[in-house]
Amino acid sequence: MTVSAIEFSRLGPPKLQLYAMRCQSCKQLSPWWEHFHCYKCGGEVLTEELLEGRGELTNYTVVYYPPRDFLGQEPYVVGHITMDEGVLLPAPVVDTALEDVQVGTRVKSTLRRMKLGHEGDIYYSQKFVVDPNPPKKRARPAAAKAAPAKKAPAKAPATKAAPAKKAPAKAAAPARTRTAAAKTK
Amino acid sequence: MRVGVLGIGKTPHKIQHSKSLRDLIVEAGRGAIADAGVSPSDIEMLYVGNVGSVGFNYENSTGLMAAHHLGVVPAGAVRVEAACGTGAWALHLGVVAIASGLYDTVMVVGAEKMNDLATVEATSIIAQAADSKEEYFSGLTFPSGVALTARKYMQIYGLTEEDLAHTAVKNHHYGARNPFAHLRFECTVEEVMKSAKVADPLKLYEVCPMTDAGSALILCREEILRDQPDKPQVYITASQMATGTWYAATDTLEDAYRLFNEPAKRAYAMAGVTADDIDVAEIYNSFSIQEPLGIEGLGFAEPGEGWKGAKDGSTWKDGKVAVNLSGGLLCKGHPLGATGATQAVDIIEQLRGTAPEGIQAQDPEIGITACRGGPGAVGAIHIYQRLEGE
Numbered sequence: 251m252t253v254s255a256i257e258f259s260r261l262g263p264p265k266l267q268l269y270a271m272r273c274q275s276c277k278q279l280s281p282w283w284e285h286f287h288c289y290k291c292g293g294e295v296l297t298e299e300l301l302e303g304r305g306e307l308t309n310y311t312v313v314y315y316p317p318r319d320f321l322g323q324e325p326y327v328v329g330h331i332t333m334d335e336g337v338l339l340p341a342p343v344v345d346t347a348l349e350d351v352q353v354g355t356r357v358k359s360t361l362r363r364m365k366l367g368h369e370g371d372i373y374y375s376q377k378f379v380v381d382p383n384p385p386k387k388r389a390r391p392a393a394a395k396a397a398p399a400k401k402a403p404a405k406a407p408a409t410k411a412a413p414a415k416k417a418p419a420k421a422a423a424p425a426r427t428r429t430a431a432a433k434t435k
Numbered sequence: 436m437r438v439g440v441l442g443i444g445k446t447p448h449k450i451q452h453s454k455s456l457r458d459l460i461v462e463a464g465r466g467a468i469a470d471a472g473v474s475p476s477d478i479e480m481l482y483v484g485n486v487g488s489v490g491f492n493y494e495n496s497t498g499l500m501a502a503h504h505l506g507v508v509p510a511g512a513v514r515v516e517a518a519c520g521t522g523a524w525a526l527h528l529g530v531v532a533i534a535s536g537l538y539d540t541v542m543v544v545g546a547e548k549m550n551d552l553a554t555v556e557a558t559s560i561i562a563q564a565a566d567s568k569e570e571y572f573s574g575l576t577f578p579s580g581v582a583l584t585a586r587k588y589m590q591i592y593g594l595t596e597e598d599l600a601h602t603a604v605k606n607h608h609y610g611a612r613n614p615f616a617h618l619r620f621e622c623t624v625e626e627v628m629k630s631a632k633v634a635d636p637l638k639l640y641e642v643c644p645m646t647d648a649g650s651a652l653i654l655c656r657e658e659i660l661r662d663q664p665d666k667p668q669v670y671i672t673a674s675q676m677a678t679g680t681w682y683a684a685t686d687t688l689e690d691a692y693r694l695f696n697e698p699a700k701r702a703y704a705m706a707g708v709t710a711d712d713i714d715v716a717e718i719y720n721s722f723s724i725q726e727p728l729g730i731e732g733l734g735f736a737e738p739g740e741g742w743k744g745a746k747d748g749s750t751w752k753d754g755k756v757a758v759n760l761s762g763g764l765l766c767k768g769h770p771l772g773a774t775g776a777t778q779a780v781d782i783i784e785q786l787r788g789t790a791p792e793g794i795q796a797q798d799p800e801i802g803i804t805a806c807r808g809g810p811g812a813v814g815a816i817h818i819y820q821r822l823e824g825e
């Protein structure tokens with residue numbers, strides 16, 4: 251599952267900066283790999299939106315048998331991070347003992363070496379560490395672990411109290427919009 | 436719709452260093468041809484399910500290779516691929532080919548030779564069946580992606596790891612009695628809990644092994660089988676396929692439910708039966724959690740209740756619906772392209788009454804197979820019925 255250097259550059263900068271895709275029709279925020287259409291409404295105009303990089307670990311696993319590119323890192327944690335903006339991303343959680351990893355932990359992103367390609371080339375991307383200064387107030391309900399719900403609840407509702415994160419003033423990279431039309435260029 | 440099952444064949448499911456992919460295809464295929472009592476020249480079309488020969492075995496064009504070695508040339512042949520749903524998809528195309536009226540007799544083969552590579556390489560190839568370019572950039576693998584689903588399920592429905600372990604206990608109970616299974620040992624809940632961690636919370640006995648195997652079926656028009664009343668009268672009466680989400684990381688449990696429930700509803704309508712009518716089921720479980728998800732998707736239990744049958748006995752051999760009497764993928768292994776075809780062969784053996792001693796259900800008449808892949812991207816349902824003297 252190696253991504254070639256060409257493939258990597260074709261995929262763009264997502265591995266270095268943490269962003270998601272905002273649907274311009276319904277405003278749904280999707281993971282960054284949703285290039286082509288919004289999985290909620292089918293809208294085809296999605297605009298990259300930088301994330302602040304803070305969120306909550308809402309699920310996790312420990313990988314004991316890694317794919318080749320991650321050999322040597324095992325055992326490592328891959329978590330579901332529910333970002334404060336509401337989007338869910340899978341990412342490694344590092345710098346924490348396995349037994350200390352808990353659902354509900356506040357985490358923040360950090361740029362790290364992700365893996366080695368088949369030619370020894372190094373790929374960088376966002377991993378997560380425990381947030382030493384989590385925001386004091388948060389409205390996100392605790393993980394649904396105590397009370398088993400009768401019906402599987404939908405994704406946790408987007409945090410209301412979290413101030414609508416204004417897009418970072420100085421966006422490091424110019425926002426790109428991918429549309430169906432753009433693809434054919 | 437009724438499509439006759441004229442013949443079935445399969446190889447043992449295990450590590451077979453002495454056999455190549457073509458050996459497995461020929462062994463399973465010749466078994467089905469002999470069982471059907473036809474000759475290779477009677478085959479008008481060949482569908483070969485194979486996922487990864489390009490990666491596992493450094494060869495391609497598996498369908499054409501199989502046509503040559505099975506001796507069905509000049510019949511048409513094609514290789515079919517849809518992740519772990521591959522074997523079921525080959526079967527679907529075979530059913531469609533007969534149901535369309537275009538062909539009288541076709542052959543379906545599923546085969547995979549996985550043990551030519553070390554586990555780390557094979558794991559990497561399997562990961563390519565999901566979104567290896569983007570989502571799995573996070574270091575996820577198939578086991579760990581499904582482990583996330585398992586933890587989510589346990590959190591939401593309040594299960595312990597011991598609760599889930601009963602599914603592995605049941606599968607291994609039957610797998611130990613299936614001479615064609617890869618892993619043939621019984622285990623207790625405690626032993627499941629003590630087995631090595633693979634992807635937390637999934638443990639070794641809750642994960643399928645890498646397996647080499649092939650399975651094959653000869654399908655025919657209804658009248659052809661009807662005219663041979665001395666042959667077992669088993670027919671495929673429904674075949675329905677579906678897709679689901681491509682990204683496992685954003686899968687909800689509702690997504691997992693829909694993946695089987697949508698095609699299952701269509702299949703029940705097509706066959707004119709209900710979930711209550713099903714006697715035996717083979718449900719995809721390369722990881723333990725997928726069995727309860729399948730039980731729920733097929734309508735045998737409410738969402739969140741599917742795990743209970745392995746604990747209370749209702750999905751054991753003499754329960755309300757017998758699930759995975761073959762030992763499931765947990766014991767047979769998951770030879771990717773073969774699995775869907777093996778599930779079919781195993782259910783047909785049940786309906787014929789020829790399953791191995793200890794795993795044959797009491798006179799079942801209606802069976803179902805549910806194959807998933809991707810792991811949330813493919814859903815495949817087939818229904819089988821024994822229809823004597825109609």
Ligand SMILES: [Zn+2]
Binds near residue numbers: 276289
């Ligand atoms: Zn939208």
